[in-house]
Amino acid sequence: MTDAEYRREEFTTDDEDPTASWDWYLSNRQGSVGLAFRAEEFRSDAYAQNVGRFQIVRFSSAAVDYRRSRRNIRADEGDNSYRLLIPLRGRFEFEQGDSREIFQPGKIGFFHWNRPLFMTHDDTISALIMTVPEGSIDPRRAEDAPLALDEKRPLVRALDAQVRLLVEAEGWTAADFSVAFSGALMLLDGVLNPFPAVGSGTRAADAERARRLIEEHANDRAVTPRAIAAILGISEPTLYRALKRAGYPSPGAMLRAVRVERAHRRLSAALPVDMDRIAFEEGFPSTRRFRESYREHYGRTPAETREDLFGDGGG
Template sequence: MTVLLSERSQIFDRADAYAVSEYVNQHVGNHCIRLPPKGRPQASISHRTFSSLDLCRISYGAPVQVTSTALETIYHLQILLQGHCRSASRGKEQIFRAGEVLLINPDDPVDLTYSADCEKFIVKLPVRLFENACLEQHWALPHQGIRFVAERQHLDDMNGFAQLLGLICHEAENAADLEVQTLYERIVAKKLLALLASNVLRVIPRQEEGSGFEAVRQFIEAHLTEDISVEQLMAVSRVSERSLYLMFERNVGLSPRDYTRQRKLERVHAELQKQAARSVTEVALDHGFVHLGRFSEAYRKRFGELPSQTWRRQREPVALGG
């Protein structure tokens, strides 16, 4: 049987449920819980961070209702390991049982009620992970963001996905290097896009369109530490401003400025994850972010945490003997 986090990753065992809930708020996603008025349920949680993913195994030891207005910058992939869960979202109710998978979109209101014997495994995935997977395959990003369709899915029917998660948990508990972690998280995003129904149109541009965009994309990648103007991109692509905007719309669903800004944020994020990274201010300024307050807010919306948190995490000692 696939092991999704062992005792080595345990944070709380038979602990106060509200203490476990507070830990979840700090690491996995903002929510509120409602427990029975009587009794002192004993909750448990195991947790690992793996690149930009958070892996969490949790049980509350009592019937619990979990609510949230929205997850905003992240997706939650939830797998019921035992027990059952009632989901009430956007006027639709579903019951999920052991082995079934629930994926919560960033803008979905959350209203989940878990049985007393329920244990679940959660993977927290940032929005940008799926966006990057689409961009790598030259699929256009939906204007309203990537949304997965709420369909019943059993883990056993997901083409080896359980084994992939087991391998990721093993690597997380054995301190895989950052390059390996990044590779695995990209595989997870691509597998989920392939396995679950979503609003992503898997349309690859015609060759003459894609080749022109590729030249512009390479130019942007080579000049991310510089100010890149629309005029420069017009010169590289040899098209008019209107045609340039249409080219970006067809290929990535973003304007030239938004795409360039997104790639700059991605590069800053990658730099801050390196052990040798300088200060957040220096890295941001190197990539043209002169208004640091606006930069921090854009970074938080993109990655679900402040740049200082990303930078600091690479300097913290590995916990739990991992």
């Protein structure tokens, strides 16, 4: 049983020492960041919501430079999370590694919190910043992610809408908020590593049919690569070749990934969990195999994910 609660708080910089109060707030809500204030009369405010590590903050700020150095990163030792940034008003510049982008409403950013970064803006801005906990999305996808997401893709627009909903809706409970937050993470996972477009031809159609079968029936332990090939009326080697040409993983790898990711979404809700039941209902042959597959995919055990998100090993 998790004791995670839904919490929200509002913040406004202190009139007597606004810069010090903003520095304090960022350190407590995001982590260590170096600030260089450039507005004559600095003001900022924020509205934060969270369930465990699932956090989203809406903030506005007068002109300031934000720099997260290696020293800041060391001060937050062990925080390997990411951030999703959705501008609401204004224009600001962002740099991380070799990537440099100008962000404004309509353009979404995704960045590593455990790497140096620099952000600056000349005028007052407002934005949403969503914490993406380590292990909450596929680490390989996160590692290779671009700084700016492609705003022309419908899936990116769906992600934008889902994150805004978290802030705009009222009446959240811990369970509802964590489920909606997990939905945003699922969209983000798809944005960062979409399946490639499949070309034309018979084998391309077989690959798409195989993908749909896997996604629809992955929780059935009787669904195997051999069973999928039989349903399609092709041999297993032909199925493997069709998927490879389409840019997909092997059918066995796709089955494991779908099962693990669905189990992960259940672990990411602030509700009691039963590992044996999750393993059984998501199509794993045993709880032990579920734990092994989960660790291979996310780099941590299911219990470690629960502990990190909600302070609860989850059984």
